[in-house]
Amino acid sequence: MNLISALAAALTLCGRHRTLIAAASIFIGLAVPPLAAAFRPHLGEAIVVMLTLAFLRVDPVELRRHWTQPGLIAAAMVWAMLILPAVLGMVFLASNSIKRCPVYISCSCCKCLH
């Protein structure tokens, strides 16, 4: 029981210092390449865990409320799914980054989905 309490306390501490931990992770990944290589095959699992926790954290009533007033969601969709990709695509084409882009800045969800 003590072990579970200690684990819960450690997780709570991580939760309190979440921004610091997230920022430090980038530098840990750069400083310890073997760790980055070891974690890479588990990107999909990490995303599934994060998404499940997000569903768990959100009140379902609150989530449904957003669907009854979809104006903001629709605006965000058009902006994020159509306008931004079109503009960014043109910027990348203009800077010739599309053909030269190395894999390391690739998006994690694409990596695990393809």
Place this chain on the structure above:
Amino acid sequence: MLVLQMSALGLMSSPALAALLGLDVALTLATLIAATAVTPFTASLFTHVFLGTALASPLEFGLRLFLIIAGCNLSAALIRLIAGRRFIEAQREAIDGLSVIAMSMLAIAAMDGAMDHFRADPILVIKLTALAFLLALASITVTAIVISWSPGTETSA
């Protein structure tokens, strides 16, 4: 890969990032679900326009995204049912802690090979990093302006 990055939905991890930054997680999750429905079509469209080649079957891609979202939702519902709503509310910080550990794994893994690329062509890496920061800051600023003018914004305040 850049084309996939910009045309894929705004990251499966965006609700976790919203939680990390203290933003509206419910709105982010609702937008993510809506975006999932259109991603197979927009991703195909943009890869076709910018790369001249279409993405793998939109149907297969869409099905995979749907399964991820539905599976995570179902898992969360089961956990909520077993643990109880009150327990989940009480453990909110611990849930954030678990979430940040998963996000750290993702961030560390994303750096795989970065140093090798830097050693091979430091100027290109610096230029691309600057471009990524510039685009991110510009898109965040413009998005904030656009969304603040959009209908229904006051509901999320």
